[in-house]
Each structure stands twice: as C-alpha cells, then as structure tokens.
Amino acid sequence: MDTPENTGPDELPRRFGPIASLVRRELLLVGAVLVLLALIAIRFPAFVTPANLASVFNDTSILIIMALGQAAVIITRSIDLSVAANVALTGMTVALLNAHVPELPLLLLVALAFLQGLVLGAVNGFLVWKVGIPSIVVTLGTLTIYRGLAFVLSGGAWINSFQFSAGFLGVPRAEFLHLPLLSWLAVAVVAATTLVFDRTSIGRAWFAVGGNPTAAVYAGIDAGRTRFLAFCFSGLLSGLCGYLWVSRYAVAYVDVASGFELDVIAACVIGGVSIAGGIGSVGGTVLGALFLGIIKNALPVVNVSPFAQMAISGAIIIAAVTLNTRAERKGGRIILRPQVAAIPAE
Amino acid sequence: MAPLLQLRGISKFFPGVKALEGVELTLRPGRVTALIGENGAGKSTLVKILTGIYQPDAGEILIEGRKVHFDTPEAAQRARITAIHQETVLFDELSVAENIYLGHAPKNRFGLVNWAAIRARSMALLHSLDAPIKATMLLKNLSIAQRHLVAIARALSVDSNVVIMDEPTAALSHKEVEDLFRILARLKASGKAILFISHKFEELHRVADDYVVFRDGRTIGAGRMADATHGELVHMMVGREVDQVFPKAPATIGAAILSVKGYSHPTEFDNISFDLRKGEILGVYGLVGAGRSELCQSLFGMTHPSAGSVAIDGTFVSIRSAADAIKAGLVYVPEERGRHGAVLAMPIVENVTLGSLGAVSQRGFIRAAEEFKLARHYAQRFDLRASSLSQPVGTLSGGNQQKVVIGKWLATKPKVIFLDEPTKGIDIGSKSAVHAFMSELAGQGLAVLMISSELPEILGMADRVLVMKEGRMAGFFDREGLTAETLVQAATGNMGALR
Numbered sequence: 048m049d050t051p052e053n054t055g056p057d058e059l060p061r062r063f064g065p066i067a068s069l070v071r072r073e074l075l076l077v078g079a080v081l082v083l084l085a086l087i088a089i090r091f092p093a094f095v096t097p098a099n100l101a102s103v104f105n106d107t108s109i110l111i112i113m114a115l116g117q118a119a120v121i122i123t124r125s126i127d128l129s130v131a132a133n134v135a136l137t138g139m140t141v142a143l144l145n146a147h148v149p150e151l152p153l154l155l156l157v158a159l160a161f162l163q164g165l166v167l168g169a170v171n172g173f174l175v176w177k178v179g180i181p182s183i184v185v186t187l188g189t190l191t192i193y194r195g196l197a198f199v200l201s202g203g204a205w206i207n208s209f210q211f212s213a214g215f216l217g218v219p220r221a222e223f224l225h226l227p228l229l230s231w232l233a234v235a236v237v238a239a240t241t242l243v244f245d246r247t248s249i250g251r252a253w254f255a256v257g258g259n260p261t262a263a264v265y266a267g268i269d270a271g272r273t274r275f276l277a278f279c280f281s282g283l284l285s286g287l288c289g290y291l292w293v294s295r296y297a298v299a300y301v302d303v304a305s306g307f308e309l310d311v312i313a314a315c316v317i318g319g320v321s322i323a324g325g326i327g328s329v330g331g332t333v334l335g336a337l338f339l340g341i342i343k344n345a346l347p348v349v350n351v352s353p354f355a356q357m358a359i360s361g362a363i364i365i366a367a368v369t370l371n372t373r374a375e376r377k378g379g380r381i382i383l384r385p386q387v388a389a390i391p392a393e
Numbered sequence: 394m395a396p397l398l399q400l401r402g403i404s405k406f407f408p409g410v411k412a413l414e415g416v417e418l419t420l421r422p423g424r425v426t427a428l429i430g431e432n433g434a435g436k437s438t439l440v441k442i443l444t445g446i447y448q449p450d451a452g453e454i455l456i457e458g459r460k461v462h463f464d465t466p467e468a469a470q471r472a473r474i475t476a477i478h479q480e481t482v483l484f485d486e487l488s489v490a491e492n493i494y495l496g497h498a499p500k501n502r503f504g505l506v507n508w509a510a511i512r513a514r515s516m517a518l519l520h521s522l523d524a525p526i527k528a529t530m531l532l533k534n535l536s537i538a539q540r541h542l543v544a545i546a547r548a549l550s551v552d553s554n555v556v557i558m559d560e561p562t563a564a565l566s567h568k569e570v571e572d573l574f575r576i577l578a579r580l581k582a583s584g585k586a587i588l589f590i591s592h593k594f595e596e597l598h599r600v601a602d603d604y605v606v607f608r609d610g611r612t613i614g615a616g617r618m619a620d621a622t623h624g625e626l627v628h629m630m631v632g633r634e635v636d637q638v639f640p641k642a643p644a645t646i647g648a649a650i651l652s653v654k655g656y657s658h659p660t661e662f663d664n665i666s667f668d669l670r671k672g673e674i675l676g677v678y679g680l681v682g683a684g685r686s687e688l689c690q691s692l693f694g695m696t697h698p699s700a701g702s703v704a705i706d707g708t709f710v711s712i713r714s715a716a717d718a719i720k721a722g723l724v725y726v727p728e729e730r731g732r733h734g735a736v737l738a739m740p741i742v743e744n745v746t747l748g749s750l751g752a753v754s755q756r757g758f759i760r761a762a763e764e765f766k767l768a769r770h771y772a773q774r775f776d777l778r779a780s781s782l783s784q785p786v787g788t789l790s791g792g793n794q795q796k797v798v799i800g801k802w803l804a805t806k807p808k809v810i811f812l813d814e815p816t817k818g819i820d821i822g823s824k825s826a827v828h829a830f831m832s833e834l835a836g837q838g839l840a841v842l843m844i845s846s847e848l849p850e851i852l853g854m855a856d857r858v859l860v861m862k863e864g865r866m867a868g869f870f871d872r873e874g875l876t877a878e879t880l881v882q883a884a885t886g887n888m889g890a891l892r
Contacts, residue, residue: 246758248750255747258736264695265727265734266748266801267716325738 072319075370076334080341087345094348101226107340108233109288109295111333113307114314115240116281118332119250121315123257123277124324125175125182130285131307132193133167137289139197139206142299146210153214157290164286165279167193172278176271182278190308198301208297219294229291236284241329243280253277258325314339317367338367395457397422397586398443398474398555403452405438405610412438413610415452419603420555420586425577427597427618428590429630430607431848433817436590439607440559443588444476445469470497475553477544477561483532490515490528493547518546522576538569545576556580557588562596574600592680592885594623606630624878631848631877641854642832647671649707650840651723651809653692656701661687662864665701669809669840674831676855677844679884684864685844686728689811693725694718705808719748722808726799728817728844734798737787741779742768744786744797749804771800775830795827810834813844828854848877860884 088095113130120127140163141156167189174185208216219229244250252273255263260270293299318335320327342363346356400418404411413435420426430436441447443454445463454461456472463469483492494511501507515528524542526535532543541561548556558577562570577600580587591597597604598618605615606629614629649668656665662684669675677685691698694712703710705721712718718725727733735744745768746753753763768782775796779789786797795815802810812831816824831854835841845851851858852875860868860883868883 242758246761248754248757248759251743251747251750251759254739254743255736258738259733261727261733262736263747264715265693265725267714267719268747269714269716325736 073328073330073334076318076331076338079367080334080338083338083341083345087341087349090349091345094345101230103340103344104233104337105227105230106344107336108229109291110307110310110314110340111233111336112236112284112291113281113288113311114318114332114336115236115329116284117311118315118318118320118327118329119240119244119253119277120182120274120281121257121312121320121322122253122324122327123274124260125274125277126186126312126322127168127171127278127281128183128186128308128312129167129171129190129193130281130311131304132190132197133164133282133285134289134292134304134307135301136167136193136197136200137163137286138293138303139200139289139299139301141290142206142211142293143200145212145215146206149212153212153218156215157287160286160290161283162286164289165283168278168280168282168285169275171282172275175278176275182274194301197303201299201301203301206293206299211294211297216294216297219291229295232287232291236287237329237333244329249273249276254325256324310339313364317364335367339364396420396455397457399455399458400439400443401453401455403439403442403449403454405435405442405447406450411610413442413449416607416610416612417615418588418605418612419615420588421603422554422584422586423581424602425581425587425589425600427601427604428588428607429597429604429626431630431846433609433847434607434630435610436607437559438610440476440478440557440588440590443469443474443555443557470551470553473552473554474557475548475551475555476557476559477541477548478559483540483543483547485531485533487532488528489519489526489530489532489535489543489546492532492543493518493528493550495547497551514550515546518550521579522546522549523572541569541573545573549580553585555586555588557590559590560592561589562591562593570596594626594885597626598623627878627881631881641674641828641856642836644672644832644836646673646856647838650705651692651842652702652704652707654702654704656688656692656703657699658684658687658691658696658864659699661691661696662861665861665866667859667866667869669842671838671840672835673856674835674841674843674854676851676858677842677861678846678848678851678858678880679861679867681846682863683861683884685861686813687864688861689725689813689842689844692718693723693811719805719807722806723811724748724802724805724807724809725811726802726813726815728813735786735794735801738785740783741772741777741786741789741797742782745771745800745804748801749806752804767804768800771804772796775800776826792826799827799830807839809840809842811842811844814846815843816845816847816850848880851880852877862886 084095093099113134117127117130137160141160144151144156144159171182171186171189174180175182219227219232221228223231244253252263252268255266255268256270256273263270263273292304296303314336315327315332316322316335317338318327318331318333320332339360342360343356346359347353351359396419398420400416402415402417403413404415405413416435416439418426418439428436428439438447442449442463445466445468448464454463461472463472484495487495490511493515499507499510499514512528519526519528519542522542522545524539524546526539526542532540535543561573577587577589589597589601601618603616604618604621604626606613606626608630647670649670651669653668654666657663665688667675677688679685687696690696692703692712694714694717697713703712705723710721712721712723715725736747742765746764749767750759753760753767765782771777772779772782777796777800778793786794789797815831816827828850831841831843843854856872858870858872858875858880859866860870860880862884867886870879
C-alpha cells in the first residue's frame with residue numbers, strides 16, 4: 048500500500064491542509080480582532096463598551112453583506128469590481144423613486160433594489176459566461192457604466208435627507224432586541240449565505256469550480272453557469288446594500304460608495320478567501336469585514352489624522368494578506384501527509 | 394570514436410516510483426542514437442536529467458570523460474547540451490528572433506540587447522535550416538511545423554554539442570519530416586551527438602546509427618541499429634511475463650450497452666465504431682496522441698462530434714454535456730486525477746458526492762447525514778485510508794486520491810465507465826488494488842472502457858482491445874492469443890494495420 052501509512056500513534060492525524068488552515072485562520076482572525084480591541088481599549092476604554100461595539104457592528108453591516116457576495120465570486124476564481132457602482136446605481140434608483148413617488152411601499156422598493164442588483168450582477172455574469180471576457184475586465188467596464196447610469200438617472204443632482212420618506216430612512220434604524228434592523232439584516236444574510244455555501248449544490252459548485260475547474264466539469268458541473276450565478280448572488284446583495292447605503296447616510300449622489308469595492312475585496316482577502324479560488328468561508332469573511340470595520344472606526348477615535356488612517360488601513364491589509372498567503376503556502380506544502388486507519392463504519 | 398557524453402548507473406526515484414534505475418547511455422559525436430521504450434519507460438525523465446531539470450539520485454554524467462553535475466538547466470546549457478522537446482516551449486507573442494535568442498541575447502557594448510545582431514544571426518540560422526520563416530514574424534502566426542523549426546533554430550543558436558530530440562516528428566507531415574531529416578544529417582556531419590526519441594520504427598531505422606532500449610526505467614539493450622531487426626527491438630521494448638501480473642476475473646459478458654458507430658471529430662479522430670458490452674473490459678491502446686482520450690472526452694460530451702451515432706442500451710442518445718453523460722449512465726475517470734479528478738481543497742466527503750448531489754439533497758438542500766452516509770459507503774468499499782471524511786483530498790496519497798475519484802463516479806450509479814490511464818503514476822500496491830477493483834466492476838455488470846499505454850495492463854485486463862493510430866482504428870483484437878508485439882505493431886503502423 049502507500050508507503051507513509053501506519054506510522055504509529057504519535058503520527059495520528061491532525062487536521063491540516065487548506066480547509067483546516069482555514070479554521071486555524073479564523074481562530075487567528077478572532078485573536079487579531081481581540082488584540083486590536085485590547086490595544087484600542089488601552090487608549091480609549093469607551094470604545095469597547097457593548098453599546099459602542101454594537102454601533103461598530105451596525106456600521107460594518109453593509110461591508111459584511113457585500114463581502115459575502117464578493118466571496119462567492121472570488122471563490123469561483125473571478126472578481127467583481129462593480130459592486131460599489133451597483134450600490135450607487137441601485138441606491139440612486141430607489142432614492143429617486145422614493146423622492147418622487149413617496150407613496151410607493153418600502154417593501155416594493157426593497158424588492159426592486161434586490162431585482163435591479165440581481166440584473167446588474169447577471170449582466171456581469173453573462174459577459175463572463177457567454178462572451179468569455181475575464182471578470183476583471185468585465186467588471187472594470189461595468190463599474191464605469193453603472194456609475195455613469197447613476198449620473199444619467201439623477202442628472203448629477205443630489206437627493207438629500209429631507210426628500211426621503213420617514214419609513215425609507217427609519218426602518219433600517221428601527222431597533223429590535225437592542226440592535227438596529229440593519230444589523231439584524233447582516234445577521235440574516237450571514238445565516239443565509241452559510242446555508243448557500245454549505246448546504247446547496249450551487250454553493251458546492253462555486254467551491255468546486257474555483258478549486259479545480261476541470262474536475263468540476265468532469266463531475267457534470269457547468270463552470271460558466273456556476274460563475275454566472277456567483278455574479279448574480281453578488282449583484283443581489285449589492286442591490287440590497289444600494290438601498291441600505293442611501294438610507295443609512297440619508298443621501299444619494301453619483302459618487303456614493305466610491306472605492307468601496309476595494310474595502311469589500313480587502314475584507315474577503317483578510318478573511319482568508321483565496322484569490323486563486325476554491326478556498327474561503329462565511330466566518331472568515333465576516334471576521335475580515337469586522338477587522339476592517341473596527342480599524343476604520345477606531346482610528347479616528349484615537350486621534351489619527353485621516354491621511355494617516357488611510358495609510359494605516361492599507362498597511363494592515365498588506366500585513367493580513369501576507370499572513371494569509373504564508374498560511375496558505377504552508378497548507379499547500381503538506382501534500383503527502385501520513386494517514387492512518389481506514390474510514391470506520393458508523 | 395571517443396564518446397562525447399556518457400551516463401553511468403543513473404537512477405531517479407519519485408515517491409513510490411522508480412523512474413530510472415541504473416541506466417547507461419553513450420552518445421558519440423557525429424552519430425544519432427535512438428532511445429526506444431514504451432510510455433513510462435523513463436525516456437522523458439532521462440531527458441530531464443540531461444537538461445538539468447531533474448538531478449539524478451545516483452550515478453554519474455561524463456562529458457568527454459570528465460564528471461559533471463547539472464544543478465540547473467543553465468548548467469546543462471553551458472555544457473552544450475540542448476533539447477528540442479515534444480511540446481515546444483516557445484512564446485506566442487514574441488518574434489521568431491526573440492524566441493531564438495531569449496535568455497542568451499547578444500549584448501552591445503553598453504550592455505543592452507543588440508537587436509541588429511539578433512536579427513542577423515536569426516536570419517542566418519533560419520537560412521541554414523532552409524526555413525521559409527522571417528525572423529520578424531510573430532510566433533503565433535506560424536504553423537506547428539514552422540514552430541518546430543524555430544525550436545530547432547533556438548537549440549542550434551547556443552552551439553551545442555549534444556542535441557536531444559524528443560519525438561520531433563510527432564506533429565509533422567511527411568514532407569516536414571523529410572526536411573527535418575535533412576537538418577539531422579547536417580547536424581551529424583558537423584559532428585554533433587544526437588539523441589533521437591521516437592515511437593516510429595521506420596524513422597529510427599532510417600536515421601539512427603545506434604540504439605538504446607529502456608524498459609521500466611532500466612537499460613535493456615544497446616547496439617548498432619544496423620544489427621537489430623524491428624522484431625528484436627519490439628521484443629526488448631515490451632518483453633516480459635505478463636500473464637500473472639494483472640488478473641482479470643472471468644465475468645459473464647452480456648449484451649452491448651454502449652454502441653458507437655462511425656463516430657468522428659473534425660480534427661481528433663475519424664470513423665470509430667465499437668460495441669461495449671456488459672461485464673466487459675475493453676482496452677484502448679495506442680501511442681500518446683493517437684486520439685484515445687479525445688474520443689472518450691467526446692463521448693462524454695465535452696467536445697462535439699462531427700458525425701456518428703451513440704446508443705446506450707439500444708436507444709440513441711445525444712450527449713451534449715458532461716451532465717448529460719452522467720445522466721445517461723456514463724462516467725469518465727480522467728488521467729491525472731490531481732488536475733482533472735479531485736478538487737484538492739475540498740474534503741473527501743464533498744468530493745465523493747460532487748457528481749451526485751441530487752441523491753443526497755431534499756428540497757434543494759444537501760442533507761449532511763445522507764451525504765456522509767454515501768461517502769462513508771464508498772470509503773469503506775475501497776478501504777480508503779484517511780483520518781476523517783472531512784480531510785481535504787489534497788492531503789491524501791496518490792492511490793487514495795484515486796479511490797476518492799473513483800468513488801465519486803460510482804456514486805453516480807453508472808452503467809458505463811471510462812478509465813483513462815487508471816494506474817499511471819501510482820505504486821504497485823495501489824495498482825493491483827485498482828485492477829482487482831476493475832474486475833469487480835465488470836463482474837457486477839458494468840461495461841468498462843480502459844485507456845492504457847501499459848501493455849501488460851492491456852494484455853492482462855482487457856477482454857478485447859481496440860488499437861488507435863493517428864485518430865483512426867488500427868485494429869480490434871480478442872484477448873485469446875494476443876501478444877504485445879501485435880499491439881505495438883498495430884499502434885506504430887508497422888507491417889500494415891491488422892484488421
């Protein structure tokens with residue numbers, strides 16, 4: 048049989064490799080988040096009060112939701128640069144509708160935001176699938192197109208807080224069990240994405256196509272269609288965030304969420320989603336987003352100038368990614384690890 | 394004449410595989426030496442050692458009597474050894490001249506690339522090869538034969554003493570082969586030592602002065618080409634006791650499950666017809682590039698045929714995708730399971746159920762308990778060695794990865810299974826397990842099609858053998874009285890195709 052087997056009890060299996068290193072990475076991230084909070088607490092204890100932490104979570108909710116959509120895309124070895132432009136365009140659409148036809152029910156607007164986001168994501172996915180353009184090129188193009196459309200829709204005008212209906216602004220802020228609805232929405236999306244990633248065939252297909260496209264094809268998975276659906280998923284969540292963003296900041300204009308796609312991608316990468324595809328998890332992505340959210344919220348509090356803030360965020364992203372790639376490489380090297388014992392019966 | 398290059402006792406081991414064991418090789422200036430051997434005999438490993446890509450685990454390399462070590466490909470190049478590989482490694486977006494001089498471009502006195510010299514020398518080189526190519530053309534605009542000429546020009550641009558040609562004629566037409574032989578004669582005349590690797594015996598008899606035969610990583614014979622007959626060479630290449638190595642258990646062979654008629658592809662294969670019967674193992678033998686994998690991939694729905702029909706259980710089917718094929722009860726276990734078979738980052742359980750998620754799902758959601766049950770069933774059936782089913786497949790040994798991949802296919806409950814080089818690169822123990830298992834599958838009434846380049850495997854396992862040559866059927870043989878020689882002759886096209 049294979050040579051390295053049955054090497055004795057102290058060689059008993061430990062879980063290694065990409066999946067297990069993901070678990071380790073999540074623990075590492077939890078540790079990093081705790082250390083970060085402790086450091087901040089030394090300078091500014093009020094930051095770590097439950098109320099403030101809840102507010103930081105609420106502030107990071109949109110990033111969490113969008114990062115989960117992006118994670119699906121990156122896991123299939125693609126990238127979606129158009130998510131922030133999707134937010135701007137979808138946000139503008141619902142803002143205009145609310146401002147001009149205030150009697151439209153909020154539920155309809157939210158459904159519309161979902162639908163439009165889905166369509167914008169589907170356009171990306173279609174171009175990647177049927178036209179065969181690399182996703183970075185497709186979404187670089189659509190990111191400009193979507194923002195351009197937001198300008199066309201609004202004529203460059205701003206929609207300000209007084210133009211929105213009370214419900215439009217109020218509902219995400221409504222508190223339920225001490226947390227705003229926005230936070231609960233993020234929790235719901237986390238739960239739903241976990242279900243999709245772990246328990247549906249499309250989620251499984253995302254990982255298979257990203258991990259080994261050829262093997263996926265031999266298993267009867269249509270790689271193009273699978274990627275298309277990942278872009279749809281990302282678009283759907285971005286559309287929702289279009290409404291959430293405009294409601295949260297009570298303003299809609301062309302440059303809403305400008306550059307936010309980079310934060311979204313950074314959250315994924317910090318959270319251990321492999322740019323090479325096939326590796327990633329909901330837990331890691333959420334932790335990556337939280338890590339970024341805490342930094343963004345804490346730096347102003349500890350009196351760091353806005354310019355230094357950007358530099359520090361950037362440096363932390365690179366540091367986190369360096370750690371991740373090192374962990375990944377280590378995992379990758381352990382290919383012929385001794386295994387013991389056949390799989391036992393139930 | 395004194396040898397230019399000598400290999401003594403060269404060995405190379407990979408985990409679980411002895412690629413080369415004490416091989417000997419002597420190359421003399423002005424002579425062409427043919428290197429003959431089956432696929433997997435160790436020829437490519439030897440080329441990689443000679444060009445510094447691999448380092449031998451034992452043995453020595455001598456150049457003009459002096460011991461040398463090639464730690465890097467550059468070291469081999471400095472020792473004036475150059476190789477023209479089976480698949481030329483060139484750059485599509487660069488010009489012919491840049492391709493020829495990449496890595497050793499002449500410099501001007503400021504240390505910058507001397508473009509004028511590159512162009513002039515490239516043109517001179519191409520002219521000396523009678524190549525109708527301009528040095529300024531982009532490589533991507535050249536034909537395969539022209540690319541070969543560029544590869545040869547590149548090899549000659551470093552003024553080597555030893556030129557290795559690894560199946561240089563595989564992709565060439567008859568006329569291009571003649572051109573190549575003229576170049577070969579010129580190289581010989583200029584005193585270069587040439588190692589020529591080919592499966593085509595008629596070529597070898599024409600161009601080679603000496604021969605060396607490899608089998609299973611060992612040197613079996615060497616001598617002057619003029620003294621050896623074709624039959625002797627084939628015997629050296631394949632000769633071994635094969636009866637006991639791969640036992641196929643007797644199985645009742647039933648009605649045809651898969652019927653293929655006049656199946657053709659625009660470029661890869663033409664007019665293939667065969668029946669695959671219940672309980673049967675059909676071996677498909679041929680040289681690399683004969684179109685065997687392409688045929689099976691097309692039957693599996695990954696490429697589309699230009700003509701022909703496929704029937705499963707007597708009903709004509711149209712298979713347009715791999716999903717269609719799996720639904721029709723057909724599965725394909727590809728060669729190179731790492732690349733094509735398993736998703737290495739995924740746990741065993743998810744790999745096993747990847748092709749049959751429908752069976753373990755309810756209302757669109759995968760049920761973890763069902764999924765583990767299915768995976769555990771196949772893990773036990775194949776005696777899979779792993780610490781847990783949640784272990785990523787990438788952490789398993791090659792043989793165990795193969796078990797996971799085969800488990801994945803069986804989980805789809807197929808009627809027909811295609812196995813492409815099922816035991817390539819796995820160790821002897823796992824090999825016999827795979828063979829026993831194939832017998833078992835056939836015994837349970839599956840129809841098995843096995844692509845293999847290993848003659849003992851074909852002779853031991855197959856009930857019937859389809860031989861392919863250059864995309865066409867070159868013979869169909871029953872197990873009774875079949876010899877390795879017959880198969881090799883059909884596959885290499887010697888003494889006429891036997892039908």
